[in-house]
Amino acid sequence: MNIDRDTVRRVALLSRLSLADSELDGYCSQMGSILTYISKLNEIDTKDVAPTSHPLSTLKNVYRKDVPKPSLTTAEALQNAPSKEGDFFKVPQVIEKK
Amino acid sequence: MDDLHLLTAHEIKIAIDSGVEPSAVLDAVQKRIEAIDSKVKAFAYVNKKATQVKRGGKLSGIPVLIKDNICVKDEATTCSSKILEAFSPPYDATVIKRLKDSGAVLIGKANMDEFAFGSSCETSCYGPTRNPWDLDRIPGGSSGGSAAAVAASQTIMALGSDTGGSIRQPAALCGVVGLKPTYGRVSRYGLIAFASSLDQIGPITKDVEDAALLLGVIAGHDVLDSTSVDIPVPDYCKSLTKDIKGLRLGVPKEYFVKGIDPEVETAVKKSIETLRGLGAIVVDISLPHTEYAVSTYYIIGSAEASSNLARFDGAHYGYRDTDAKDMIDMYVRTRSKGFGDEAKRRILLGTYCLSAGYYDAYYLKALKVRTKIKEDFERAFALCDCIVTPTTPTPAFKIGEKTNDPLAMYLSDIFTIPANLAGLPGISIPCGFSSGGLPIGMQIMARPFGEETIFRASYAFEQSTDFHKRRPTI
Numbered sequence: 001m002n003i004d005r006d007t008v009r010r011v012a013l014l015s016r017l018s019l020a021d022s023e024l025d026g027y028c029s030q031m032g033s034i035l036t037y038i039s040k041l042n043e044i045d046t047k048d049v050a051p052t053s054h055p056l057s058t059l060k061n062v063y064r065k066d067v068p069k070p071s072l073t074t075a076e077a078l079q080n081a082p083s084k085e086g087d088f089f090k091v092p093q094v095i096e097k098k
Numbered sequence: 099m100d101d102l103h104l105l106t107a108h109e110i111k112i113a114i115d116s117g118v119e120p121s122a123v124l125d126a127v128q129k130r131i132e133a134i135d136s137k138v139k140a141f142a143y144v145n146k147k148a149t150q151v152k153r154g155g156k157l158s159g160i161p162v163l164i165k166d167n168i169c170v171k172d173e174a175t176t177c178s179s180k181i182l183e184a185f186s187p188p189y190d191a192t193v194i195k196r197l198k199d200s201g202a203v204l205i206g207k208a209n210m211d212e213f214a215f216g217s218s219c220e221t222s223c224y225g226p227t228r229n230p231w232d233l234d235r236i237p238g239g240s241s242g243g244s245a246a247a248v249a250a251s252q253t254i255m256a257l258g259s260d261t262g263g264s265i266r267q268p269a270a271l272c273g274v275v276g277l278k279p280t281y282g283r284v285s286r287y288g289l290i291a292f293a294s295s296l297d298q299i300g301p302i303t304k305d306v307e308d309a310a311l312l313l314g315v316i317a318g319h320d321v322l323d324s325t326s327v328d329i330p331v332p333d334y335c336k337s338l339t340k341d342i343k344g345l346r347l348g349v350p351k352e353y354f355v356k357g358i359d360p361e362v363e364t365a366v367k368k369s370i371e372t373l374r375g376l377g378a379i380v381v382d383i384s385l386p387h388t389e390y391a392v393s394t395y396y397i398i399g400s401a402e403a404s405s406n407l408a409r410f411d412g413a414h415y416g417y418r419d420t421d422a423k424d425m426i427d428m429y430v431r432t433r434s435k436g437f438g439d440e441a442k443r444r445i446l447l448g449t450y451c452l453s454a455g456y457y458d459a460y461y462l463k464a465l466k467v468r469t470k471i472k473e474d475f476e477r478a479f480a481l482c483d484c485i486v487t488p489t490t491p492t493p494a495f496k497i498g499e500k501t502n503d504p505l506a507m508y509l510s511d512i513f514t515i516p517a518n519l520a521g522l523p524g525i526s527i528p529c530g531f532s533s534g535g536l537p538i539g540m541q542i543m544a545r546p547f548g549e550e551t552i553f554r555a556s557y558a559f560e561q562s563t564d565f566h567k568r569r570p571t572i
Contacts (some may be wrong), residue, residue, distance in 0.1 A: 005446050008446065015404065015449045016411070016429040017442055027413030030504055031447060037505055038393040041463050044470065045153035053470055054295050054325075055281045055521025055546075078189035079417035089411055 002030050034039040102126035102225050103251045104569070107308045110254060120150060120159025123254070123391045124203055127161045131205075131252045134572055139227050140237075140247035143174045143207040151198045156315055158201030163253035165244050166207040167214055168299065169288040170194050171415045173204075177290050178222035179212045181436030182416045184508045191288020192323065193257060193299050193316045200315045207254060208243030212438045213407065214292045217510045220501055221440040228497070229272060230570040231338060231536055235494040238268030244302045244449055245272040250572055255312055256302040261292050262395050263489075263514025265300045266526035270489035270539020273528045273568065275556075277309045278514075280546045282327035282523035284313075284322035293402035294325075295394075296518040305566045306527060306557045310334035314547065329547065337553040340561050343377035345554070346480030347391055352388035359492040365530030366488045367414040369559065373486070381482045385474040390507055395515045397451050397464035404448030410436065443504060470521045471541050479545050484555055487513050489526040489539035491499050513541060523549050527556045528565035537565075 005024050012019050074087050083090040103126040167177045169187035177183040213220040219227040219242030227242045229235040230250035237246040241258030245268035248256050258265040260278035269276025272280030277300045284299045301312035304520035319328040367480050374380050412418035419435055422428035451460035500507040517524040522543050544551040560566050
């Protein structure tokens with residue numbers, strides 16, 4: 001299966017990754033050979049087969065009582081922040097200036 | 099005693115009861131790390147101030163090494179990735195809390211493939227761990243640091259995680275015991291997620307008794323992981339009876355096919371005869387969808403990974419590229435510089451399989467084939483109590499041998515992946531050596547929550563052989 005540069009570029013954009021032109025061809029050919037191998041699944045008729053998204057068939061949604069419990073303190077939540085100001089995570093500007 | 103690091107946990111428990119100081123055990127292990135880790139490179143981080151938080155308990159004084167994707171409060175936890183450099187979690191994973199409560203001494207973090215993406219430990223940002231049996235070879239992966247350290251007596255026990263074989267495959271290639279528990283048996287809270295429907299934490303140890311001991315400590319329901327199952331944890335050590343008379347062992351013909359190393363095939367077949375000699379009944383079975391497991395896994399695993407890894411964006415923790423002009427630019431620059439090659443490849447593949455127009459053809463198709471694979475096992479377990487196979491198709495390969503061919507690397511997990519897709523427990527135990535002196539592993543799988551059956555079969559085998567007693571000379 002052939003995967004072209006535009007497809008890899010589009011998927012990279014969706015993944016929030018930027019790939020150098022020199023990397024693109026490598027990813028094209030590797031993804032192409034992986035997808036060719038994966039297409040083996042088309043040999044199996046799955047028309048009436050239900051999908052399994054999870055190995056535990058008995059699992060149900062689990063709800064807990066909505067009661068307050070201790071959680072991380074603000075200082076703990078911020079301890080790994082690459083950048084912070086006061087009690088906030090600091091990031092580059094999001095909204096454009098008028 | 100200078101050789102306390104060579105003992106198993108159950109032997110150390112007896113030694114401590116008869117007067118050996120736990121600090122002497124820690125000393126011996128730390129000296130061993132100091133002496134040989136520059137060669138093996140099993141550690142991502144050595145905790146030189148390791149201490150026993152609690153006295154008493156089932157693992158009192160036992161040094162345990164933790165895979166670097168399991169959160170330990172205020173200690174470096176990086177998944178061997180640049181994107182988590184300098185990350186120190188503000189909380190303990192549930193398994194870590196249980197280890198601390200049981201008296202275990204956490205001696206550091208084990209090297210691994212970046213975010214557990216790999217079968218050789220070569221995708222780590224710290225560089226590869228080496229196989230203690232042959233330093234030119236890979237230790238397996240992704241829990242390669244954990245398995246190599248146990249094999250080289252740099253720790254007494256270790257925790258790994260297994261998404262497609264990442265505990266069992268390195269255990270096999272390093273000649274130690276590795277168990278992937280049933281999905282839901284061990285809490286995943288605090289395990290940095292790779293593929294949430296496949297991941298399980300489990301023990302890597304020197305023998306089966308230690309694996310039973312360690313699983314007993316970490317298993318059980320946890321309100322912080324809604325996929326952990328609320329059924330009682332048995333005393334696994336009671337399964338170590340050596341009696342397997344009448345136990346029905348299924349041998350699937352699809353696991354003995356072209357491409358498997360003849361020495362691996364011979365060793366496993368011989369081991370099946372050993373089990374038969376101990377009173378087990380050997381039954382031929384078929385798992386017809388085995389050849390589709392790798393494809394199914396690489397779609398589901400990559401899809402879940404691409405979603406789970408979306409959280410690494412430079413905003414709240416870990417590495418951030420500081421040249422960014424705006425938010426989107428920060429995400430893109432941070433992720434492009436922070437993730438290694440294999441992580442990018444899985445994110446791209448997973449995003450592709452989940453994207454509009456491809457979702458049904460890839461992701462949904464894989465979920466349906468997963469059903470077929472699961473049904474294969476359900477049919478097989480009507481005929482047998484456990485399934486015995488090789489853990490890997492070959493012994494450890496050379497460093498660099500498969501790094502340029504991702505597909506060849508993926509195929510080294512061909513025998514371990516099905517258990518993850520079906521949620522089954524599986525162990526790898528040493529069952530022989532190649533003519534070149536490399537360890538060979540045998541896998542035993544059982545029904546969901548059938549860990550006791552696995553321990554029973556593997557302990558009986560182990561106690562009638564001496565493969566588990568051999569250690570590499572390093």
